Amino acid sequence: MPAEEGFATKAIHTGQDPLQWSHWEVVPPIVTSTTYRQDAPGVTRGYEYGRSGNPTRYVLETCLASLENGKYALTFASGLGATTVVTTLLSAGDHIISGDDIYGGTNRFFQKCLCRQSNTITFVDMSDISNVISNIKSNTKMVWLETPTNPLLKVIDIQGVVQAVKQKNPEIIIVVDNTFLTSYFQKPLNFGADIVLYSVTKYINGHSDVIMGATITNRKDLWKRLAFLQNAMGIIPSPVDCFLVNRSIKTLEIRMRQHMENGLAVARFLESHSCVDKVFHPYLPSHPQHEIALKQASGHSGMVSFYLKGDSNKFLKALKIFTLAESLGGYESLAELPSVMTHASVPEEDRKKLGISDQLIRLSVGLETKEDLLADLDQALKASQ
Numbered sequence: 001m002p003a004e005e006g007f008a009t010k011a012i013h014t015g016q017d018p019l020q021w022s023h024w025e026v027v028p029p030i031v032t033s034t035t036y037r038q039d040a041p042g043v044t045r046g047y048e049y050g051r052s053g054n055p056t057r058y059v060l061e062t063c064l065a066s067l068e069n070g071k072y073a074l075t076f077a078s079g080l081g082a083t084t085v086v087t088t089l090l091s092a093g094d095h096i097i098s099g100d101d102i103y104g105g106t107n108r109f110f111q112k113c114l115c116r117q118s119n120t121i122t123f124v125d126m127s128d129i130s131n132v133i134s135n136i137k138s139n140t141k142m143v144w145l146e147t148p149t150n151p152l153l154k155v156i157d158i159q160g161v162v163q164a165v166k167q168k169n170p171e172i173i174i175v176v177d178n179t180f181l182t183s184y185f186q187k188p189l190n191f192g193a194d195i196v197l198y199s200v201t202k203y204i205n206g207h208s209d210v211i212m213g214a215t216i217t218n219r220k221d222l223w224k225r226l227a228f229l230q231n232a233m234g235i236i237p238s239p240v241d242c243f244l245v246n247r248s249i250k251t252l253e254i255r256m257r258q259h260m261e262n263g264l265a266v267a268r269f270l271e272s273h274s275c276v277d278k279v280f281h282p283y284l285p286s287h288p289q290h291e292i293a294l295k296q297a298s299g300h301s302g303m304v305s306f307y308l309k310g311d312s313n314k315f316l317k318a319l320k321i322f323t324l325a326e327s328l329g330g331y332e333s334l335a336e337l338p339s340v341m342t343h344a345s346v347p348e349e350d351r352k353k354l355g356i357s358d359q360l361i362r363l364s365v366g367l368e369t370k371e372d373l374l375a376d377l378d379q380a381l382k383a384s385q
């Protein structure tokens, strides 16, 4: 046996020992019971009430933690549910520094909800670490980053940010939204991040049929506080959804490999196309942080963004295999216009500054036959002229 089990072995076996179930089920059962009989008042066999704990959820959380090389995982009703719980770690008046190019929903959440909690937020371009450091204040309690960013796929040096921030104040909690790459390609905890956060809805589930979020940490203190909030705020996923995600992660490795292959083929194709202005993909040598991407991640998912030379609406309408829809990370290819869809909530002025124009298209390249995807893009690019 190798010193450490491989990713796919862990995905298939960790937390799945059939001996823990009454009929030695090879596939962990969906336990729907909301309550559990007790041997005597207060004497339980591990579970007492379905919001506080559920065996199907526990199987998934155990497996997710192992895939991240982390100690403690928790799952939530959505990625934003996980975000809500993580930001509840803050107290009134605390300051948070966030990447300026993050998921639109998180951005909106930070702008609206945290203000109500009387927290202040500073959005900065984290591809330059000095922007993070120069904005740290005495009340800064959290640094929030997404890498690669959404939708421009800028790569942030996780270890660089962690070292610089912790040197200034080791108490600051560093959260990395790893939704775009998953632990198969990138493990932020290995670089010293405190919490890894996921919209499980995306690549981890990968089948566009479950909304879920997750956090993973090595810190027992944070896990305890997050677990308390998961239960107290009631932001839990259903046992059926936990079963579906647990089934999905059995194929996470092979799906991510194929997303990488298809996504990179699309990026190279677009880069060579006369109807395209500029392509963003961290594994293209033209990407500004290509070297950092190679250093901190072992690959990239199916996310590709590009500036179109033609008419975006005509392009999106002409697509036949790519579906015009929000979200990402499923087996099916999707295309969207961030300026009026996922990032419409970002103020127009900020969108302009960030480069989220009406020419910017974001693709989530799925698992269809590569040649079919390239042919679909080619005909739609021509139709956009």
Ligand SMILES: Cc1ncc(COP(=O)(O)O)c(C=O)c1O
Pocket: 078, 079, 080, 081, 103, 105, 106, 146, 150, 177, 179, 180, 198, 199, 200, 201, 211, 212, 213, 327
């Ligand atoms: C990077 C990222 N983080 C968080 C979220 C929020 O997750 P959810 O939609 O599961 O609430 C999303 C959703 O699109 C996302 O793309």
